[in-house]
Amino acid sequence: MKDYEERFDEFLAKKGLKLTAPRKHILEVVFAIHEHFNAEELYSRIKGVTKGISLATVYRTIPLLLEAGLVQHAVLSSGGQRFEHIYGHPKHIHWLCSKCGTIQESDLKNLMPAIEEQAKALCFNAEDVQLSIKGLCWKCSSLANENQIDDK
Amino acid sequence: MKDYEERFDEFLAKKGLKLTAPRKHILEVVFAIHEHFNAEELYSRIKGVTKGISLATVYRTIPLLLEAGLVQHAVLSSGGQRFEHIYGHPKHIHWLCSKCGTIQESDLKNLMPAIEEQAKALCFNAEDVQLSIKGLCWKCSSLANENQIDDK
């Protein structure tokens, strides 16, 4: 049994719930996707693999995965909520280019001490840290510079 | 003319659009709200002040305010998008309690050097930083502790 499966199972058991076949399938697909996804995308991927799992079940499973800490909300963009799996995927910063839409990730590690310090000051029991930075990626910002020169 | 009005006007002019009366009213209300809001809440506040502005116009104005950099997405929570005005409001961290739903803010200043360092390394031209931390506020985490003791 895979790590994440075991963890989900434990989580469910603690709540008196079971790791059923549909839930197992959804979990598999979630961990096979290495990008951000929304419910609909997840659903159509699942349809490719197994049939007989309804969209409703996908929607019902996502909050469980969130609560189990296996999945988290991803950078918010327009058009519904997006998610990403996080188990074994260390916390990271999202760098979101507002021009070309690409998302880069980088490590959050060296920011953690400063964050934890503030958490302590606020007596806040932090479970999840999400840092998103919007701006221009190097490609788009160098393009912008070129244009500036051309325009003037 | 207020700072933010001027800024919005400039932004609109650059796009060949106009700062009309409804837009001005919406802007006023946005900057009178000092909490997070969603489109519906904004709309009902506006109804209290002026009449004859439709929900559709509110929805149409929000993306303009986002693009103008006067408003940003706030912590994502379930149930639609929420916003907050940012002009003259220094960047801050959101501490979101997953139990009672309260949102505290704290200063982002002392994290900025570390963030800027990474930005430089990635050649990323950062415009907007958004740091949200989910967990238990001090009240809820102390309650949780009490219950643990009571239960057992």
Add this chain to the structure above:
DNA sequence: AATTCTGTTGCTAATGATTCTCATTATACG
């Protein structure tokens, strides 16, 4: 083995948030 209980599921209807359409009105500019 039959019964009961509780959680699970697929289907579909319902809701809520957001966007679109369109006829009408306002505004800037020649």
Add this chain to the structure above:
DNA sequence: CGTATAATGAGAATCATTAGCAACAGAATT
């Protein structure tokens, strides 16, 4: 003024998400 373009209100339409319900599955109890 008159024309062109943008802006608006109202309501319809769409999209994402949730809820309701009848049928089903598995474990525990009889």
